[in-house]
Amino acid sequence: MAVLDEEKICTCALNRIFGYEPRIAVALLDCLGSAEAVFRLDNEKLGEILGPFSGYPAKINAEAVRCAKKELEEAEKLGIAFIGRGDDAYPEMLRECEDSPAGLYVRSPSPLTCLAPGREYISIVGTRNISGYGKEWCERIVEALAGTGRSPVIVSGLAYGTDITAHLAAMEYGLDTIAVMATGADSIYPAMHRKYAERIAKKDGSALISDYPLHTQAIALNFVRRNRIIAGIGKATILIESRAHGGGMITARQAFSYNREVYALPGRADDPMSQGCNALIRSGCAIPVTSEKSLLESLGLPHRKRKMKKRQVADYYEGSLSPDKTEKLAEIILLIKKNRLISLQDLSEISGMEYRRVAELAGILENDGFISIDMMQRCSINRKNS
Helix, strand or coil, X not given: CCCCCHHHHHXXXXXXXXXXXXXXXXXXXXXXXXXXHHHHCCHHHHHHHHCCCCCCHHHCCHHHHHHHHHHHHHHHHCCEEEEECCCCCCCHHHHCCCCCCCEEEEECCCCCCCCCCCCCEEEEECCCCCCHHHHHHHHHHHHHHHCCCCCCEEEECXXXXXXXXXXXXXXXXXCCEEEECCCCCCCCCCHHHHHHHHHHHHCCCCEEEECCCCCCCCCHHHHHHHHHHHHHCCCEEEECCCCCCCHHHHHHHHHHXXXXXXXXXXXXXXXXXXXXXXXXXXXXXXXXXXXXXXXXXXXXXXXXXCCCCCCCHHHHHECCECHHHHHHHHHHHHHHHHCCCEEHHXXXXXXXXXXXXXXXXXXXXXXXXXXXXXXXCEEEECCCCC
């Protein structure tokens, strides 16, 4: 085991002590120049700095340093690095935020380079109940970002819906992705996303990151607090879908307060899942996403028509199904492309095929990953395949 640097240990101790009030830790580090210097002060001097009624001086002691050292030794065994605010690998733009954490726990094959200076970070957030429209646009946006040749890193929060759609799209199109955790870096939430989290953690250039100590479990407050990292780490935040009040809205507004670029996908006026996006656009806090090209131009990224190798229905089923059935499957795909979120019943009416026949064909396409069918039997295209 490598010998732990004393400054790193002290920084970790400060992060543990001031986890819910990071501004104080940042102020102490800026004032005294190092974490070690904070722990060299006696209680009287700490009381003068923090105020006579603060309970923190009593917590800044040798025991806090001992606990931090023990945690860092455990983290190292788990393949988790700790990057302090003063380290070169700490994200540059996040460091500018006055409530940035004193340190980050990073689980990655390349912890010192996945957050290295010069990388571009784009945060994508939104509702857990993402619609077919939102999912399609989230994937389109990530695909467009991948086509720029600049390889921006996609940042999100590993949650259901928009977050996991953004992470998976990033990996599908060859981009690195960072999942900001609301738990310790050793705990995966939600548990259903463990396999995706493991993929991220094992991908060179990608990472699971958290400012929470190991073994921290998911509580509501932690999700709200971690959003400041998603908002502050990069140059822009894109809100896909959100109700008028939601986690995505909190992140977008926080990004706006950090003077970051904020974008929102506009939606129907009467759609509850678009109320947040429409409100941000109306208030001038967000730029509307009207096309991939306009988004990239606004971000200062080159727009290139990227040729992705995708499975075509005819090619995929050639030789395994009859020509007639293959033709019918291609017809169903075309109708879904022209009529986003069309129901199976409407597909039956438009195609002139019996409902049972349409349901059978749609089931084949869904099973092979070409389309998705929601609980309302509405169909949407999976862009990565069709």
